[in-house]
Amino acid sequence: MCRHLAYVGSPVFLRELLVDPSYALVRQSWAPRRQQHGVLNADGFGVGWYVDGFDEPARHRGAGPIWADETFADLSRVTRTTGLLAAVRSATIGMAAGRAAAAPFRSDRWLFSHNGAVEGWPEVAGRLAWGLDPGVLARIEAPTDSVLLWALTVDLLRRGKSEEAALAEVLTRAVDAGGGRLNLLLTDGHTIIATAWGVSLCWRQLSGGVVVASEPFDDDPAWVDVPDQHLLVADTREVNVERL
Ligand code: GLN
Numbered sequence: 001m002c003r004h005l006a007y008v009g010s011p012v013f014l015r016e017l018l019v020d021p022s023y024a025l026v027r028q029s030w031a032p033r034r035q036q037h038g039v040l041n042a043d044g045f046g047v048g049w050y051v052d053g054f055d056e057p058a059r060h061r062g063a064g065p066i067w068a069d070e071t072f073a074d075l076s077r078v079t080r081t082t083g084l085l086a087a088v089r090s091a092t093i094g095m096a097a098g099r100a101a102a103a104p105f106r107s108d109r110w111l112f113s114h115n116g117a118v119e120g121w122p123e124v125a126g127r128l129a130w131g132l133d134p135g136v137l138a139r140i141e142a143p144t145d146s147v148l149l150w151a152l153t154v155d156l157l158r159r160g161k162s163e164e165a166a167l168a169e170v171l172t173r174a175v176d177a178g179g180g181r182l183n184l185l186l187t188d189g190h191t192i193i194a195t196a197w198g199v200s201l202c203w204r205q206l207s208g209g210v211v212v213a214s215e216p217f218d219d220d221p222a223w224v225d226v227p228d229q230h231l232l233v234a235d236t237r238e239v240n241v242e243r244l
Contacts, residue, residue, distance in 0.1 A: 002041055003028040004087040004103065004113040004185050005217070006192045009209015009236050014047060014076035018086055021217035029066050029088040034200045034215035037117075037181070041065075041088035044102030047072065048111040049081035050189035055109045057083070057189065063099045083189035085111040092117040092145065101142035105150040109188050110163075112153060114146035115199050115214055116181025121145045124178040128152070149174060149184065163193045164233055168244060171195050185212065192234045194226070195244065201226040203239055210234045 005025050007017055018025045023033060029041040046061035062069045066088050087103035095101065103113035118124060128148055129137060132155060140147050149170055156166035167184050174182050181198035192212045194201060203212045204223045212234055216223040226232050226241055233240045 002087055002089045002103070002113070002115045003032055003035065003214040004085070004115050004183075005211060005213040006083075006085040006111075006113075006185055006187045006194070007206075007209055007211045008083045008187065008190055008192055008234070009206060011080045011082050012209065014049065014079045014081065014084060014086075017084070017211060017217070018047065019073075019076050022219070023215070024217045025086055025088055025213075026066055028215065028217075032215060035090075036199075038090035041090045043091035043097065044089040044099060045069070045072070045087065046102045046104050047075070047084060047086040048104040048106055049079060049085075050083040051081065057106060057109070057111055059104065059106055059111075061099050061102045061104075063097065063102065083187060085113060085185060085187050087113040087115075087185075092121070094121065095144040096142045098142065101144045101147065103146060105141070105147060107150075107154045107157075110154070110157065111187050112150045113185045114149050115183040115185070116197070118145035118149070118174055118178065118182070119180035120178040121180075127177040128174060145180075149182075153184075153186065163188065163191065164231060167193050167195055168231060171197060171244060183214065190235060192232070194232045194234075196226040196228050196230050196232070197244070198228065201232070203232060203234060205239075209236055210239060
């Protein structure tokens with residue numbers, strides 16, 4: 001299982017959220033505190049962030065551990081953003097390795113990550129992908145459950161579904177196909193949408209922003225746990241959590 005985090009709000013340096021806090025994502029890659037499946041998130045990492053004047057976010061991903069990536073260290077030191085999504089990966093047994101399998105996945109203005117595993121993979125892939133344009137399937141980046149869940153989400157978003165409706169529908173579909181741990185995280189740089197389904201998830205208001213993460217990055221009492229089987233929608237004004 002992996003760890004992921006998204007933020008929207010007033011400008012922050014990447015390192016303020018991903019490196020500096022006592023239990024930040026970089027530290028969670030070797031010492032997560034709430035992870036129940038896997039203990040090391042060293043099979044890849046990624047960070048996507050929004051840049052003023054560009055609809056499509058920038059992204060930096062790697063196939064190895066985040067702590068060993070010199071470019072990440074530099075980028076996080078000098079890059080300021082109003083929205084980001086970052087993840088560290090512990091590959092599920094049997095899934096593809098490499099940078100293409102590391103979140104965040106990106107399409108148009110969206111960034112996406114999946115924390116968990118689809119039960120019965122790869123046998124259930126056919127059931128999950130049923131109805132998806134073969135042209136879309138031919139272009140998926142890597143043969144993993146997360147990338148297929150992202151392809152399904154993009155398909156719905158491009159048909160005009162709202163972000164909440166798209167995530168809820170993909171989740172229902174994955175549950176019908178066999179279930180599993182399905183914490184999905186999506187942002188367009190202004191709103192964060194996330195599901196808690198079998199894995200821990202929490203959020204916290206920061207001054208001028210909101211962060212949603214697999215686990216708290218510090219011991220501040222402001223962190224709020226999202227109950228299992230719930231959908232969260234957050235922006236700088238409000239956070240809504242409802243049952244799926
Ligand atoms: N199953 C996904 C993968 O292998 C997500 C892994 C995870 O959450 N650890 O990439």
